[in-house]
Amino acid sequence: MRNLPQTVIQESLVEPQVIEAFARDAQAIVGADQISVNPADLLANSRDYWPVNNIWMIEGALPALPQLVAWPGSADEVSALLRLADKLKIPVTPYGEGSGALGGAIPLKGGISLDLKRMNRLLEIDEESLLATVESGLNGALYEESLNRAGYTGGHIPQSLSCSSVGGWLACRAAGQFSTRYGKIEDIAVSLQAVLPDGTIFSGRSVPRAATGPRLDHLFIGSEGIFGVITSATLRIWPLPEKRHLASYTFADLKGALECVRLIMRSGARPAVVRLYDAQETGNHFPELGDQRCVLILLIEGAEKIVAAEAEVIKELALAAGAIDSGPDHVEHWLEKRFNISVASMLFQKGAVLDTIEVSTNWHNAHNTYLAMQNALLAVEGTILASGHYSHVYPDGAGLYMTTVGFPGANKLKFYKEIWQAAMEACLAQGTAISHHHGIGLHRGLWMREEHGSGMEVLEKVKKALDPEGIMNPGKLGLGEVGLWQK
Amino acid sequence: MAEVNMEQLLNCALCPNMCRCDCPVLQALGREKVAPAGKARFAAMYKQNHLELDSEVIEAIANCLGCRGCTVRCPFPELNLCDELLFARTPDKEGRQGHLASWEPYLANLKKYSSPYGQKSFAGGRADRGADILYFNGCTALANHPQSLAAVEKLFQKAGVSYQLINEDCCGYPAETWGDPELARSLAAENYRKFVESGAKILVTSCPECWLVFTERYSGWGFGLPLEIMAAPSYFLGLVNDGLLKPSAIGQRTLSYHDPCIWARSAKITQEPRQLLKSIPGVNIKEPLAAGEQTHCCGGGRMFQLSFPKTAEAIARRRLAEFPSGAAIVTACPFCREGLSQDNQTVLDLLELLAESCTK
Ligand SMILES: Cc1cc2nc3c(=O)[nH]c(=O)nc-3n(C[C@H](O)[C@H](O)[C@H](O)COP(=O)(O)OP(=O)(O)OC[C@H]3O[C@@H](n4cnc5c(N)ncnc54)[C@H](O)[C@@H]3O)c2cc1C
Ligand code: SF4
Ligand code: SF4
Numbered sequence: 001m002r003n004l005p006q007t008v009i010q011e012s013l014v015e016p017q018v019i020e021a022f023a024r025d026a027q028a029i030v031g032a033d034q035i036s037v038n039p040a041d042l043l044a045n046s047r048d049y050w051p052v053n054n055i056w057m058i059e060g061a062l063p064a065l066p067q068l069v070a071w072p073g074s075a076d077e078v079s080a081l082l083r084l085a086d087k088l089k090i091p092v093t094p095y096g097e098g099s100g101a102l103g104g105a106i107p108l109k110g111g112i113s114l115d116l117k118r119m120n121r122l123l124e125i126d127e128e129s130l131l132a133t134v135e136s137g138l139n140g141a142l143y144e145e146s147l148n149r150a151g152y153t154g155g156h157i158p159q160s161l162s163c164s165s166v167g168g169w170l171a172c173r174a175a176g177q178f179s180t181r182y183g184k185i186e187d188i189a190v191s192l193q194a195v196l197p198d199g200t201i202f203s204g205r206s207v208p209r210a211a212t213g214p215r216l217d218h219l220f221i222g223s224e225g226i227f228g229v230i231t232s233a234t235l236r237i238w239p240l241p242e243k244r245h246l247a248s249y250t251f252a253d254l255k256g257a258l259e260c261v262r263l264i265m266r267s268g269a270r271p272a273v274v275r276l277y278d279a280q281e282t283g284n285h286f287p288e289l290g291d292q293r294c295v296l297i298l299l300i301e302g303a304e305k306i307v308a309a310e311a312e313v314i315k316e317l318a319l320a321a322g323a324i325d326s327g328p329d330h331v332e333h334w335l336e337k338r339f340n341i342s343v344a345s346m347l348f349q350k351g352a353v354l355d356t357i358e359v360s361t362n363w364h365n366a367h368n369t370y371l372a373m374q375n376a377l378l379a380v381e382g383t384i385l386a387s388g389h390y391s392h393v394y395p396d397g398a399g400l401y402m403t404t405v406g407f408p409g410a411n412k413l414k415f416y417k418e419i420w421q422a423a424m425e426a427c428l429a430q431g432t433a434i435s436h437h438h439g440i441g442l443h444r445g446l447w448m449r450e451e452h453g454s455g456m457e458v459l460e461k462v463k464k465a466l467d468p469e470g471i472m473n474p475g476k477l478g479l480g481e482v483g484l485w486q487k
Numbered sequence: 488m489a490e491v492n493m494e495q496l497l498n499c500a501l502c503p504n505m506c507r508c509d510c511p512v513l514q515a516l517g518r519e520k521v522a523p524a525g526k527a528r529f530a531a532m533y534k535q536n537h538l539e540l541d542s543e544v545i546e547a548i549a550n551c552l553g554c555r556g557c558t559v560r561c562p563f564p565e566l567n568l569c570d571e572l573l574f575a576r577t578p579d580k581e582g583r584q585g586h587l588a589s590w591e592p593y594l595a596n597l598k599k600y601s602s603p604y605g606q607k608s609f610a611g612g613r614a615d616r617g618a619d620i621l622y623f624n625g626c627t628a629l630a631n632h633p634q635s636l637a638a639v640e641k642l643f644q645k646a647g648v649s650y651q652l653i654n655e656d657c658c659g660y661p662a663e664t665w666g667d668p669e670l671a672r673s674l675a676a677e678n679y680r681k682f683v684e685s686g687a688k689i690l691v692t693s694c695p696e697c698w699l700v701f702t703e704r705y706s707g708w709g710f711g712l713p714l715e716i717m718a719a720p721s722y723f724l725g726l727v728n729d730g731l732l733k734p735s736a737i738g739q740r741t742l743s744y745h746d747p748c749i750w751a752r753s754a755k756i757t758q759e760p761r762q763l764l765k766s767i768p769g770v771n772i773k774e775p776l777a778a779g780e781q782t783h784c785c786g787g788g789r790m791f792q793l794s795f796p797k798t799a800e801a802i803a804r805r806r807l808a809e810f811p812s813g814a815a816i817v818t819a820c821p822f823c824r825e826g827l828s829q830d831n832q833t834v835l836d837l838l839e840l841l842a843e844s845c846t847k
Contacts, residue, residue, distance in 0.1 A: 060537030117517035342562035
């Protein structure tokens, strides 16, 4: 193809003859039609949903291109491909469905984009032990729909359900909207199969608990492709709930509402969905409630009697905290609108820069983190909105999800970097974890050392042991020389 | 033709592919370049002079069935992605865009025979001059399932309804699909002339793609049709409801209806075919996964069976896996019928089944 768009953060490329050598041998592994150097394929696998990619796309640029895309069909094929790439020292970036929000799937150093989409089978449903074994490239909505048809749910419903893969969930330590009852993906996953750069196929065992040394499966959950490629997993499933109860309450202030939510968790009630919005988001998402109060959305599901008891306990606690019962309709509204992200595309077109920044906080910091992040974001010149909601709630704390929008004029990237710097500094100062579920990818690598301290050395040592040539997703998770892309 | 609504195209290009699970081409091929927003990104970057088109990119963009599966979850009600992508297959003045070389033979057939299938579609036949009803069969059914016309004629005759048939030219949809809008217009002009000359008041067609182009394109091409356009399932249901057709039992049958995407999502015809089936005594209906407006394309949309036969076959196989076992598949579109007839699978035609039950 003539005139490929310019790449903005390509750190390096592999010598073309090395790629050619890989292609020759890879054909024998996966078949000639399962690898491509066709520019249309390279362009398509050049990006994910890191908002910067949208800014660049409007300007006519791309982050970085792979030099070859490969579509393996089995763990054995992944193993052979990785061994070959390792021998030739070619970078490999796993690619699920490209919905990652932090640039994780961008092939920063060229090489191979290893696309898992062909590995998309639901292999087994074990109805007795409530487990499903699934290949990592399966689309989330197709997975959930297959389970639903059999009378089950996977309990993992992220907003990106329809545009993300099971492997992507595991790689990013994702969270679904129903995580208070069903857990995040690290709670849902029982075991997984992953392939290391030297071709070793690790297969975890799907037993409920075991005192057989460290559970190595967990090494790969959240590893974002830097240790190897997740090829399949066994996940917990649940029978479709017998009963669903919807409830909402409004509170005069966020702090009081948060305290009530903490007490709900402490009571032992486990609604599936617990979402607490600040006053501004209450007004934006539920205009009929106005923008002076904070709404708490609850969805409780499971066996009818348990649901009724939980609903009662929650109601008592909410009313005791001075909340107003605002009924089920707002939850219906949320259920209807929860996948609609049209406003993002429209704002990008209008020249806005926007992002969502999710962090994980214990209860004692939950409100302060919100205030600190909001203040920090609003202090950046160009910001017009910094609002938040607690999107996932646990007995020990909550996931806080901040949304920020700005109209910075010409230098969008500069503004983007500033809002992130401000938000991450505020978050770290509170002792809050820098991500709750989007993960680290490329961008958040900048703050990984502050997040982990000496823990980063351990991560580096594990990386060195599993991937001595450093071929797996280089430049991600804060390893290597971070921030080159910023220059 | 093929004007682009840049705002809508960009809305899509900036979307994280929220509909990717509903795109049959993406699901069958597993290639990121044919993802709905992926295609929109190519198209948008080209339109903004950031990317040049070559045959590989055009092929990726053209990998769209026009099935509107992506509209099911799409948050932009105004966006019709398949139409926004059409421009790329149509050569512009500078010759920067255009059809793929592999489509040439079909365009040549259209020019020579007024049908993509290398044979004249239909030469007249029985016609009651002056009848209010004009029936349009479409070239795909005539080429692949010529018996379908005989079944429809039996239904008209049984109901005692006068009808006309014309010497059909291709409706223009395939020519548009293969990037020759001039040819599409000239075919439309011929059909328009014949429709008007017939004096008929109602144009009934059993082909969803003909229906779509008559209802959504002809007036834009300058041929606003002075007839009511009716989908055959709705029209014949009317005859059953009016008591003019009386289906009788053809044995105990369990049937599963495949909703053709245009009938279901564009014409919103999902109940009529089921009511027709239920009007046949002894018929029991079992739904496939993805029924009604949620249907999945058979792989035959936008002439894929000719343009991209391997992809069409792969999509059909995925669709077939969604049908319940022990039920015979029935549909109401010549492309679906052809596409789903894989691996000796029998696919029944709604109107042929009705004709069988009404003429027993
Ligand atoms: C609109 C929208 C809403 C979102 N909502 C949520 C939400 O509610 N909850 C949530 O947790 N996230 C959410 N996300 C973020 C994103 O969807 C998740 O991070 C998702 O898990 C990524 O999956 P993917 O298949 O798209 O992965 P990709 O973007 O393709 O990849 C993500 C990272 O994982 C690696 N990777 C992918 N597959 C594998 C594999 N098989 N083995 C090893 N590494 C792999 C990639 O190399 C990359 O580093 C949202 C994103 C969008 C755009
Ligand atoms: S068609 Fe709609 S849902 Fe699909 S990618 Fe485009 S904007 Fe998103
Ligand atoms: S119209 Fe059908 S084939 Fe085309 S992008 Fe939409 S879902 Fe895919």
